[in-house]
Amino acid sequence: MAMPPLVAPGPPLSGAERARYARHLTLAAIGEDGQRRLRAAKVLVVGAGGLGSPALLYLAAAGVGTIGIVDDDTVDAGNLQRQVAHRTQDVGRPKTASAADAVARVNPEVTVVEHRERLRADNAAGLVAAYDVVVDGADNFGTRYLVSDACAMAGKPDVWGSVLAFDGQLSVWWAGHGPCYRCVFPEPPPDGSVASCATAGVLGAMCGVVAAMQVTEVVKLITGSGEPLVGRLVIHDALGASTATLPLVRDPGCPVCGDAPTITSLVEVADCARPAEVGEPAPLVSVLDLAAELDGPRPPVLVDVRESSERAAAAIAGSVHIPMAAIRDGSYAGQLATGGRVVVHCATGGRSAVAGRILAEAGYAVRDLDGGIAAWRSARLPVVGATGG
Ligand SMILES: [Zn+2]
Incomplete structure (x- = not known):
């Protein structure tokens, strides 16, 4: 289902902007109107890691006017295999500073806002409120729930992606238009049941595949182009070179976006802990x-x-x-x-x-x-x- 553009167009483009974005301007679904919307848009990227790094570069190149970056980590040598916004000489620097420099190299017209902090229950609502759409590049379940919950409560789209080994997934969670993350993943996995990227490894290029698809969804949402990935899940299997799209629906019993919500303010969700649910997990x-x-x-x-x-x-x-x-x-x-x-x-x-x-x-x-x-x-x-x- 097509949706109206998320962001109103800003002032007309300058001559330099017309030249820079010429390949966008010739696309009927973007054009000058869409490019003005992109320049007026504010996108928050949670995590300047495997997904956030390539996403930031493509958002900057696309001419998104304001990019916020949330991360409290520093660049480690082991990040460089996939976190392409950071360079060898950035090891040891805060990821937000390194990523802000990378954005400036690609497109100095973009305003970067560094949020050098971890997304938490007490800052998530304020961060999300300042942006039109959120790109979730988090590497842990606790942050994913926080991003989804904060977006659901603010009525903003959460462009979520996940990569592990050779597999990638993405969807657009948007309460009011489709399911939220909790509708489909109602609780974190039991401790130890899911390998993390740290233990299972991840093909660097898979981050680029999923992040580029996330940015594509962001551009579609901002400009009102095509059919956003709301209520659908893309699953990419790199080894099999296959991509599947599954339909998803809102859960009326969802504690956040359901008919009778039980979670009405932001709460921290432990990464792998078991919340108060009946019984033991089934084998x-x-x-x-x-x-x-x-x-x-x-x-x-x-x-x-x-x-x-x-x-x-x-x-x-x-x-x-x-x-x-x-x-x-x-x-x-x-x-x-x-x-x-x-x-x-x-x-x-x-x-x-x-x-x-x-x-x-x-x-x-x-x-x-x-x-x-x-x-x-x-x-x-x-x-x-x-x-x-
Ligand atoms: Zn929900």
Whole structure:
């Protein structure tokens, strides 16, 4: 669904600006009007790291007028493999200072605002309020929740990206127009269940792939071009050279943007800690193990906890549909034999982690599909639906 431009156009371009942005001006979807909107826009980049570094360079080159950079870290030699805004001689400098210099080298007309601090519950709302759109380049779950929550409460779009190893994901969370991060990832993963970039490694160029797509979404939002990635998740698998787009929907039970919000002021979320939820996390099952069990003599009941529109696009054959709302209010009981073997899945594993706890607490021998239908599709396993095959 197309959306109106996020930012009103500023004054007419100068001759020098016309020359600099000539390749934008010839694009019908941007043109002089769009370039004036970009120059009037204020974009906050959270993190001047793997995603933030290339994002800053492209935002500057695109002529975004004001770029804010939030980071409290200093440049380390181990950053240089992917954090392309920083140079060898910047090692030891604050990342905001190094990134501000990089932006100035690309485009001295851009105003850079350095926020040399960590995004926290007590400063996030003020930071987000000063900008039109936020690019989330955070490398930890706690900051991602804060960015999403602050944006949801301020009604601003959160252009989120994530990279790990050879895989990348991105979406635009925008409460009021589509789901927020919590709708899809309702709680941080249990401690130790998810590898971080520090332990798993990351292909440097993957950061560039995802960051460039994030900036593309920012430009689309500011200029009102195309169809923003609201309510959709892009999953890029570099080793398989494949990209999939999954539909996502708002969770009416979301604690931040749902019908009856329970989180109404910003709170810190621990990176990997377990929030107050029922039960223990259900054990994970891999997509390959599940595929073998479904073909075997005693297949488990596979429960898809996503919404109908997500299932219509792609579903695993034979799965039973019990959306999260029914899992939460207990109305699923008639659909599942007590004590039966159950596997729950969602898009990427966020919602199913919660569903797994609830069903385990209710006495089911439940397991949680690791990575959801996104991992299933990455493994080239078949799906049924509009985008199946
Ligand atoms: Zn939400």
